[in-house]
Amino acid sequence: MNLPIVLQDVSVRYRLPKERVHSFKEFIIKSFKGHMEYEEFWALKNITFQVPPGEMLGIVGRNGAGKSTLLKLIARVMKPTRGTVRVPGKVAPMIELGGGFDHELSGRENVYLLGSILGISRREMDKKFDAISEFTELEDFMETPLRAYSSGMITRLGFAVVIAVDPEIMILDEVLAVGDTAFQEKCHAHIAKFRQAGGTILFVSHSLDQILKFCDRALWLERGEIRSWGDTPGVVRQYENFLGSVAD
């Protein structure tokens, strides 16, 4: 359990048809004409870094720098084209605004559904359910279909389930800025507790203030390559300078 996350010389290649062929008809026609041209695009190039257990790593970079691809590798959603990815322990990705939820089902049913997606059995969930519903402060809405929830309520529900999974590694993608201030405080407190218990966090944000505030180390990605990796203030300063120079 006390092993680091290790990425060793990892590259990811997207190989997509130049014009997106979405139909079988087009595919047949184009293959006959010999017109299937593929475009190769390296989303990540030779990425090597480690995250020791208990550390919070901030990932910064512009749109299309490869941040999401990197998180997908760590969440095991994608496999690298080259290199090795080692992620010891259970990973719980924060799902943007409840991507795992079904709007026809009630709050309670959705908690069980998302829980099982994240690997909690029904029996475990029976034990955790009360704590989750208390954390969300939505006890009165648990039997209401999700379509009647506001987006803020859905986010709360999602956050509460993810932290109840008791993961070793948490992936936070631009999610700390949701909910009202009181709920944010609650989330921050929980994250602090999670880290004290030795949990590892990968945090992607465009808010450099949040990166500075929370992260032990930072990683700056640009066009699929690591531009800088190390102490948070140093990396953030470099990135800010770069952003300034691009804007000019």
Add this chain to the structure above:
Amino acid sequence: MLKENITELIQFKDLLHNLVIRDLTVRYKRSMLGFFWSMLNPLLNTIVFTIIFSTIFRFGVKSFIIYFLSGYQLWNFFAQSTVASSHCLLNNGPLFKRIYIPKAIFVISTVISNLFNLSLALIPLFILLPILGKGFHLSLLFLPVPLLFAVMFTVGISFLLSATAIFFHDIIDMYQIFLMPWMYLTPIVYPLDIVPKKFLFVLKLNPMFYIVECFRWPIFMGELPHLETCCLALLVATVSLLIGYLVFTKYADTFVYYI
């Protein structure tokens, strides 16, 4: 490889359970007649088909109803499962794009929830069986075997369709169009003996022919199906499952690039 995939599915069995429950509740929650829909719809169809076909084929209304229902309900299970599976990966794409989930689970849960619908749809058939003078025979105990063949065949085709639909969306529409003639190439609304001998081979090229025959024989004839039919049904079911599984696992890791 196979062993890994199976242990993984066991790990995610609670998710499978929840996905089936989700399918069923979402399907029935908002409809007033609830679960009765899945019984009512084929009954209405039976009335229509009986009026049309029992007079054309001079079959006798009572026999026709049993003959028709025993084939049609199984066909419906196959058709509905495969159509639902063909878009299940596209629908759940947002989910497995963010979290690791064995993709096969979406196909399997779709087939299971349709299997549940089939078991409801068979209730009227078994109620009608004694009323229409066919009665219950010991041969009914054999039904789980052809049912297993049907599930294997359906899962295989569902794997194949859902994987293909990720790359080519129009497969879904093409398949639905294709289903119609396929149903008429399976002896469901007409008896086998009206088919001219020289065209019989066309039906015998159709894998669903063996599965439907295998399932209907114990209900309609009250005896075990021919061994030859059973063997061929087992063969087409195994081949379908094997090809579907191999294609699906080969491309499963690349789905996420195309969602």
